[in-house]
Amino acid sequence: MSNAQGTHRAARGAATPVPGAATEAGGTRLPHQSDWNAVPNSSWADEAAATGCLPLIPEQEPAPTAAAPVGARTAARRAARNGGRPEPAAGGSRRDSRRDPRPELRPDSLRRLLPQALVVAFLAGGTVAFLAGDKDVQLTVDGEPRTLHTFADDVGEVLAQQGVTVGEHDLVAPGPQAELHDGDQVEVRFGRPVTLTLDGHRRLLWTTADTVDEALRELGVRAEGAHLSASRGSSIGRHGLDLDVRTERTVTLLADGRERTVRTNAATVREVVAQSGITLQNQDTTSVDPESFPREGQTISVLRISGTEEVREEPVRFRTEKHKDAKLFHGTEAVDTPGKAGVRRVTYAFRTVNGVKQRPRIIRSEIVREPVTQVVRIGTKPLPTSVAGADGLNWQGLAHCEAGGRPHAVDPSGTYGGLYQFDTQTWHSLGGSGRPQDAPAGEQTFRAKRLYIQRGSSPWPVCGRKLGG
CATH class of the missing domain: 3.10.20.90 (Phosphatidylinositol 3-kinase Catalytic Subunit; Chain A, domain 1)
Structure with missing residues (x-):
């Protein structure tokens, strides 16, 4: 290879030789499409991507031949300097020799060079775009940094590429919608549930802190002098923590x-x-x-409490059950089962608090004897209003004389009662029940009429004369 060729190759960068490419003058030339097909893609494409220009293809040295005359070798070197054209004759015009020093390019050569130049430009532009889209980003997840290369456009895209899923309680800085640039730093801190019992009040909170001390500061809890169920340096895992805090x-x-x-x-x-x-x-x-x-x-x-206890027995009132009875006249009641009160044992505490006596307080109570329920029958049978032979008498005058017209009147001895002062035995013999003074006034008058039919006015020796007028 000539010195001119070596100098040209050093200036343009090392070129990859293409088999079968040669020139007539032994210099260098741009590769033809047929030459590209003869070279593996990795050879010229890599060089094009690295330099941004089409590599030159050095011509092969001509095969050694017999030594040419000195004049012939000198003419060949001059032809190479003139772009392959022969040196003008000595007798030629100097003006003609300076007319166009550039080599002549034929139209077919231009057609071959144009697509080659376009391909080189496309490869160079694609390489620049590829390198411009690559970003060097530092991603820190829960305090663990990682450096990565990515073509992501925003933070959310790079998180998706790394398989990092975030929720509503997680922190992402900058936000998932933020644009991503080369050299950016992205931090992700996962939320952790903390069941905080603060001075007896329990509630569920979320924090991105990974230690108890950081969580207390983040939640604004005053921890100086406080009792903590976990030490400040304790870590908080993703599953969370139950924390009891009692402030001073x-x-x-x-x-x-x-x-x-x-x-x-x-x-x-x-x-x-x-x-x-x-x-x-x-x-x-x-x-x-x-x-x-x-x-x-x-x-x-x-x-300061002092005192004694006292046990007392107290009665327990019985209940009363009432049942209707069609055999008894309306307004009449008959007791079938008398009620009995029960007994309850009560323990009272008599206390003195700081020297002051307090009211008795029940501290224990128990039933000693159960009460007996009283059962009463209530009459529903309509009362008769007439007794033949006694309806026309002055019964109102007799009642006023005997009891002052009061149905519930009882004499001082307690033997006689009601409007007509029946004794209990006579009252029962006339069909009455219970005590006469407890029966309605109409029933008492009805029973008095029946007594009059049986015995006349003799049951009322003093007031019987009122019946006549």
Whole structure:
């Protein structure tokens, strides 16, 4: 190869030789389409992609021949410098020799070079676009970074390519719709459920923190001096965590005439009392439930209790059942089963709280004897209004004389009762039930008429004369 050819090749980059490509003058030329077909794609295509231009194809050295005369070799070198044209004759015109120093390009050569140049331009442009679309991105998922190359246009696309699925409680920065550029950093933090019991109040929260300390800061929970069910450095997995937090509170205790103010993160009032050095003895208690949660600023009194218990037996009232009876006249009641009261044993506590006596308080109660239910029959039979031989008498005058017209009147001895002062035996013999003073006025008048038919006015020796007028 000549020095001119070597210099030209070094300037354009190393070229891939194409078998069978040669020139008449032993120089270099652009490859023909038929030459491309003879070279593997990886050879010239790689060089075209790397340099952005079509590689030159060096011509093969001519085969060694017999030494030519010096004049002939000099003419050949001059022809190579003139683009393959022979040196003009010595006697020719100098003007003619400077007319056109460029080699002549025939139309068929142009037709062959144009598609080759278009292909090279297409390959170079595609390579530039390919390299421009590739992005170097750092993706951090839950604190674990990874560097990747991607052609994704936005954050959501690169997450889908990496198989990262995010939900409503997860954090993606920048957002899934944000455009992606070379050198961007994308962070994904998955949400974790935290069942937080804060000072006795339980609720479900979501956090992207992966430690208890970060979660407390993110949720705005004051943890100084607080009791934590898990240490601050504990990790929070994707499954979440149950966290109990009791913040430090100020509680005031009143006991034995003294006031104590304490700072505590105790879970119960009983624990606060114990922390303050106060001892509860026997029946002693506090003004609030000892097992309740102590609140910020709460004032609690300690109650010193002393007292005794007393057991008493008290009656239990019986029930009454009433049943209708068509054999009894309307308004009449008959007791079939008398009721009996039961007995209940009650234990009372008599207490003195901080020196002040309290009202008795029932602490136990039990039934000793069950009460007996009373059963009563109520008459529904209509009362007769007439008794032959006695209807025209002055029964109202007799009733006024005997009982002052009062159906429930009873004499001082308790033997006679009602409008007509029946004794119980006479009343039952006339078909009445119970006591006469408990029967309706109409029934009493009906029974009195029947008695008059049997015995006349003799049952009423003083007032019987009223019947006549």
